[in-house]
Amino acid sequence: MSYRIGLVGKPSVGKSSFFNAATMNDVPEGAYPFTTIDPSVGEAYVRVECAAPEFDEECTPSVGFCDCGTRFVPTKLVDVAGLIPGAHEGKGLGNQFLSDLNETDVLVHVVDFSGETDIEGEPTEGHDPRVDIDFLEEELDQWYLGVLEKGINRYETGYTTEDDAIEEELAEQMSAFKTNEDEIKLLVRRVGIGFEPEEWDDEDRLELAREIRKATKPMVIAANKMDTPEAQANYEEITADPEYDHLTIVPASAHAEKALKSADQAGVVDYRPGDSDFEITGDISGEQEQGLEQIRDFLSEYGATGVQAALETALFDVLGVTPVFPGGANGLGNERGEVLPDCYLIPPNSTAEDFAYSLHSDIGDGFLHAIDCRSNRQLGKAYEVEPRDVIEVITTN
Ligand SMILES: Nc1nc2c(ncn2[C@@H]2O[C@H](COP(=O)(O)OP(=O)(O)O)[C@@H](O)[C@H]2O)c(=O)[nH]1
Ligand SMILES: [Mg+2]
Structure with missing residues (x-):
């Protein structure tokens, strides 16, 4: 089971920047409409606290990676460009947009909180981000x-x-x-x-x-460009507006995430995506240091760059996806010597039997019972799987 998170929003809000920061792929970005003509699909990660340390083991992930006890589990991210007012009537890239949108499970609506782009994505000043939030829903x-x-x-x-x-x-x-x-x-x-x-x-x-629409396209708002004072002021105002209480708004700076990841790749900082701080490890100029210290202030104010947080809020909180580790009651390793290689993302309210089917249809068909590897407790097929469960399925075959 692979989930697709769709990035939507009018042009120039920072969808491609967010996408690039989350995937570190190279997609063109620029401050004008329709830079991204085709939807871009990339691999991003969601963080799950690894279960291996609880068993005094070190995991060997088959996909993604583990960094100091945090698993980075792959998920698909789609940059869905082309939404402009009137898209449903076939304006702009409307129809392509709509069919791409159908393939996503949950949306991150990237909103330019700085107010420096108008409803069509052209430069302006003092645009109210609430207009964009309303427009997309409508x-x-x-x-x-x-x-x-x-x-x-x-x-x-x-x-x-x-x-x-x-x-x-x-x-x-x-x-x-x-x-x-x-x-x-x-x-x-x-x-x-x-x-x-x-x-x-x-x-x-x-x-x-x-x-x-709400039931089938759950949505999180990424309040982007939060590194600007205008965005910060709008954020204060909108999160205090009772009319917008029902929304989940995650403050974000795609730029900050991109800068930290680039600096990490260049070996000048040690930054783990989603973290609230980083360490400067290399030789840098005074100017670079000043830029990084500004980002550090941002992180301490908002907790993180918000890129990871937006994806995880979408998948785990809004969609309710459950991460679960297939394990073994007699040790986490398998016959190939891999330790806790997988972390599955399964639909909300999945049972132990559903989990077995997500492993393989034969495992589902032959389901006898499951075992909670932490407690060695036996679990029936109706057991509802909890986030971060480590489960072995016992089958008849
Ligand atoms: N200040 C600031 N500008 C950003 C941020 N993310 C994107 N931008 C800028 O917004 C403009 C549009 O970005 P782009 O990613 O092409 O937007 P898209 O049309 O939605 O894909 C570019 O000039 C970006 O550099 C951010 O986090 N902070
Ligand atoms: Mg773009």
Whole structure:
């Protein structure tokens, strides 16, 4: 199971910079719209505290790496360019944008908190980032509404068989959003509009579209360019605004993350991505030192650069993904001499049996019971897996 985190936002907010900082790949960046024509897919990492030290072992990750007890587990990051107002009507790179967006599991909305770009991404001053936050939600809602309306239309014009229920029709029409009948049913009930679409007015439809969007495209806001005083002032204001309470906002500086990673690669600092501090280890000029000390101040104010934090908040907090280590009750090593080689990211609310299936369908089919490797306790198939569990599956085969 591999998750895809999508970076979205109007042009020039720093999506490519964020993407590059998170993946250290080379994607063109520049302060003008449409630099990134094709969506870029790269490998980023999310941090998970390694379980091996608890067993007095040293792990040998098969993918990603482990740095002083912190596992860096790979995840896919997608730079989804091309969102401008009216994208759902096919303006700009709208349609490409929408189909790329469908492939993502969770979104990080990169917002230029400095207010130095207007709604189209052109240079300006004093732009309110709240406008961008609202615009993106509305844009997505309109897109969902369009697809929802098609489903209602099909239902009403009788393309479906007599006894097809509306949730069935909508689940089919909206299948690209990875929803299903049960979810649609639940959301129709939540909106409280009944199951007769002829009775849904425009507002009901929009509200339902919005609920489906929220359920299928959970989102975190990365308040980017937080290294500028303008962004810091906007951040103070917006995080104190009750209208925006429902959002998860992570303060971020793609520039700071990129600078630290570059300095680390050049051997002049020792920086572990996501950390709240770093050490200067090489010879640097006074100017470089001044720049790095500014970044250090930023880290002590905001806890980190926010790039790792935004990805992890999206995956673990908003989406609810569970990291779990396949282990062995009689030691963590396998027959190839690897120690705790894997850390799986599995869907929220997964059971021990689901976990077994994520290892291999044969392991799922032959599931007898599982073992919690920390306590050696036996776990039944309905056991709900907890983050950082170390589990061995015992099978009949
Ligand atoms: N101050 C500051 N500027 C940034 C940051 N991230 C990106 N930028 C600048 O914002 C502009 C647009 O960046 P880019 O990554 O191309 O944005 P995109 O169009 O959303 O992909 C460039 O001039 C970047 O250098 C940041 O964290 N801080
Ligand atoms: Mg870009």
